[in-house]
Amino acid sequence: MHALDWVIVAVYLTWMIWDGIRLTRRSGELEGYFLGGRSLPWWAVGLSVMATQLSAITLIGTTGQGYADGMRFLQFYYALPIAMIVLSATLVPFFHNAKVFTAYEFLERRFDVKTRAFTGLLFLLSRSMSLGVVMSAPAVFLSVVLGLSVTQTVLLSAVPTILYTMLGGVQAVAWTDVKQMVLIVFGLVAAVVVLVMSLPADVGFVDALTLAGATGRMRLFDFRFDHTEQYTFWSGTIAALFLFCSYFGTDQSQVQRYLTTPSVAQARSSLLMSAYWKIPLQALVLLVGILMFAFYTFASPPMLFDARHDRELRDGPRAAEYNALDARFAAAAAARTAAAREVTEARQRGEAERLDAARETFNARDADVRALHDDARTLVRQVTRQADYNDVNYVFPTFITTRLPPGLVGLMIAAIFAAAMSTIAGELSALSTTSVIDFYRRFVRPVATDAHYLFISKVATVFWGALASVVAVRAADLSSLIQVVNQFGSFFYGSILGVFILAVAVPRANGNGAFVGLLAGMGLVAATAAYTNTAFLWHNVIGAVAVVIVGYIVSLLWKQQSTGIRNQESGNRAAPGT
């Protein structure tokens, strides 16, 4: 990497630490540290929410997905604006007016302590493991680019983030998120501009989309109703609605953000920012992938985008087979380029029939290239014994490192760091808040000074940061454990939404009903995952509906003395006029 790029990355990392610490006010009090004194402006919180959600995996993986599969994945986000409206109208006023620190604290006020402790524990377990995975993916890529070990790149993103999250609390997290979000969007727009400029002189933006369209990569709506298919219009609008309501409405990493605003109206505005901008932002990420596909149609692509495995195969025992495959791949790619030229020419001359024929030929040539690429991947899987090997995550990194000019490489790497750090910081802050508020203060030391709780929360931030770093470095060894925990986490996403629905919409529901309902919901989702091949998005619907039905019935049969506030007191009074 060029010296200029190193300087850019170093300046970025230093700036984040300095800025994160500089911008903290009232971080010596509990409310200031955890909730920014409930004084952050809605636009900063809105950007922070989006930055936490946009991880480095999005930047690296989703661009690769756009390259290989096109815009189809965008359907996943179609329900997000509706989810934001639902949450703004329902859960947000409840949380805000209850003056809680965490979403789970609200559950004790409404139900009982066991429901709070169980949901809080599920959050801590699943989030700490998934944070390790979120840290590991960009670290692997950055280790290849920067020539450092994975341990070093994990530390490079984790240590600054732990430092400013620990010292500055949620304010530091939110304000650095704002800058990181700006950097990420700038990086994406720069990538689009460079990609369009890198196309051959006679190939324009519309030609690039036409080529993508000819191979089905511009399919944005799949109206088939197939419950086993992950991304269709129906799973994206119905099933994903439940997932987004659960993620944005009940996950502490998101809830904590909008609790930092001074009023319900501002909290709503911060959420509605995602309603307006999430789909266009995700389309921009996928567009980078589409344009990389057009770019590599004309600039001969490597058979494997992952240079490390490419070298391993070339030097390995099956080198002859691999090299022969590579020669066939180069010929197929050249044939595809010729077909692409024909499409472009026919389109530019406005010859409709010729264009139709050319599009069909191009699609067939692209299928040849894909088939050979699949053969190459199969070969890697056989040689390395990695059953799930895929080089899709290396497409964007390869483009950055081999095709961008010095300066821009540093900027894009800083953007990837930004995406990683904004997610890590948000999660760490939420993990620390839940540990202290829902467990330490609740069960260990109910009465202590703010200074004491702040000290414990700083220790908790370092603990969770260190644990996630270890998981990230050892992700390969721990993969089965991570998978189990993540699966466990996915069982509870829809189910926990069901608990919150019971809390705010079913006045008769009690703690016993909510707790038994939660267990029943998770059990049903686990059974669905084990015995059917229903796509995971639908698990959220199954979980939520099961919890509400079982929870309601159990609440009627198993009465409980009120241990917390009822929703008439906490929510109904608060909702009007806000």
Added chain:
Amino acid sequence: VSGMRATYVRVIIVWLAVLTGLYLLQRYFS
């Protein structure tokens, strides 16, 4: 409350416009 309702209606109108735009994009390029 009526202010919020107007905001929600605006979000839904923009949402429908975005989805329609994306659908037309698919029709044009596929």
